[in-house]
Amino acid sequence: MRILHVVESLAPRYGGPSVACPALCRELVRRGHEVAIYTTNVDGDRLLDVPLGQPIFEKGVEIRYFPGWIQPREYKLSLPLWRALREKTQSFDLAHIYSVYGFPTAAATHFCRIHGRPYLLHPHGSLDPYLRRRHQFRKWLYTKLLLRRSFRHASAILFNSSEEMRLAADWPGLNSPATNGRSAPKKSVAYVGVEDEWFEEANPAACERLMRKFPQLSERRLVVFFGRLNFKKGLDILARAFARVGSAREDVHLVLAGPDSEGYGHKVRGWLKEGGVLEKATYTGPLAGEDRFALMHAAEVFVLPSYTENFGTAVAEAMACAVPVVISDQVNIWPEVAQAGAGLVVRCDPKETAQALLALLDNPARGKEMGQRGGRLVAEKMTWRKVGEQMVEVYQEMLESAARVTQAS
Structure with a gap:
């Protein structure tokens, strides 16, 4: 499989996806898959000192950083990332998209829909009730304008624990109905791995x-x-x-x-x-x-x-x-x-x-x-080998489901 991972930033200050995404990608490469990470160079109120727009290979994983705007820092805006996703998304079999409230997520889900590529949304805790209460109006507006559609068209939604999935269950956009011949997004649980x-x-x-x-x-x-x-x-x-x-x-x-x-x-x-x-x-x-x-x-x-x-x-x-x-x-x-x-x-x-x-x-x-x-x-x-095995199964199910929808249409 050729798998695209889209994450807002790989800056260590953000924890969570910035650490888990590269680790999972290394395991997927070890299993013989082609994997690329598209991200921004945003690091809080600074920018990472990294080559921009060109591929960097780390342990077989292709990483491309795109220049982002540090303000407003919450959204990781990047027009070069938008253009790259517009041009390259169709060259991948599927996409794994981290977090939900941000420009990279909106851009990646948009172009996956346009190019007919199945995608997985990975909230990484961002749907936790405690965090949903922070900046509540802003998140409500973003959800109404963009996020519900992203979830409605997703092939899968990934949680890192059963407890995370339970806590997110009352979020209105999570239980999206089937659309355009698709089944509702499948919810899966996979732990974060340990090296x-x-x-x-x-x-x-x-x-x-x-x-x-x-x-x-x-x-x-x-x-x-x-x-x-x-x-x-x-x-x-x-x-x-x-x-x-x-x-x-x-x-x-x-x-x-x-x-x-x-x-x-x-x-x-x-x-x-x-x-x-x-x-x-x-x-x-x-x-x-x-x-x-x-x-x-x-x-x-x-x-x-x-x-x-x-x-x-x-x-x-x-x-x-x-x-x-x-x-x-x-x-x-x-x-x-x-x-x-x-x-x-x-x-x-x-x-x-x-x-x-x-x-x-x-x-x-x-x-x-x-x-x-x-x-x-x-x-x-909770090892990356175990998590990698689970994720390959999730990806394969996504591709099989997408193939069934294509055949039915």
């Missing part, structure tokens, strides 16, 4: 190098958060929960690892200072390569108290490293974590979060057992 290296044993030398970089972490029991410093991650909850944990135990240290591209870190530091635990917390900034693996393996507990979380890739990565997790019941893989016994699930509440962290810190044997269960869960269901 194979997360299952490797800890590297003692890498751990030593990390501790030399951050000596305050040595001989401490680490509570680790990996992710963007962003309002939706529940860092106000975490800071206030850790104030309770830090006052109860002298041997703990909170590590916050991830980009702070929105300047949210000063708020987090303020909350930690108010709680009297600023000296027991470290912000490492973004970590990559061996440092990222070393910190995760050094963690005693991983924590993510998000107000909304489409999947929680870092949760799956922690479980792959056999680290027990404490997550909110707004992280959409919480049912899987709870059922597997891989961690503790709490409400978005500082007291409950603190109690869960202390429960695992006070009982290392329990934490170790949960970590092992999490490792088995991810190995069985």
Whole structure:
């Protein structure tokens, strides 16, 4: 198959699709498919320093960046992307389109319809009720003018968990009726995958190098958060929960690892200072390569108290490293974590979060057992090999359905 992936941006600050899209594409190439990514160079209020309009090949995946407008930043407007989709969409068998509220989605679905190419819409959490309430009028207008039509003509809709699909079920545009001989879009679930290296044993030398970089972490029991410093991650909850944990135990240290591209870190530091635990917390900034693996393996507990979380890739990565997790019941893989016994699930509440962290810190044997269960869960269901297998089946069903419609007409 020749598959086009359309994503608003690959800038790391956006998380979610910007990370998952290239990883899935690499797996599809490994399986023998031709894959291209069309995207913009928008990176918040800046632009990525990348070649524009020409193909770049990364591990067999063709990537084309097109110049976008940084204002209005929410929509990733790009006339060159529009022209490229107009000219190239028909050369692909199908399209996989990420997110829903943006110019690339509107353009890609438009030209797929014109050229008769089946397409899959992948909301990546953007239909979550929590996010739908933000900028509500703007999203209502966009939905009425463009988005319902995009969903009505889609061949498939992909969710990253059953919980994400359940939460989106009341969105008016999701249950589109059959049209023009087509069946209603098929809804599927496929997890975000975890790279194979997360299952490797800890590297003692890498751990030593990390501790030399951050000596305050040595001989401490680490509570680790990996992710963007962003309002939706529940860092106000975490800071206030850790104030309770830090006052109860002298041997703990909170590590916050991830980009702070929105300047949210000063708020987090303020909350930690108010709680009297600023000296027991470290912000490492973004970590990559061996440092990222070393910190995760050094963690005693991983924590993510998000107000909304489409999947929680870092949760799956922690479980792959056999680290027990404490997550909110707004992280959409919480049912899987709870059922597997891989961690503790709490409400978005500082007291409950603190109690869960202390429960695992006070009982290392329990934490170790949960970590092992999490490792088995991810190995069985959340690797890119497993996800790639599922996605090939979804794509094949899309093509078969499109062929039946063509024959019937």
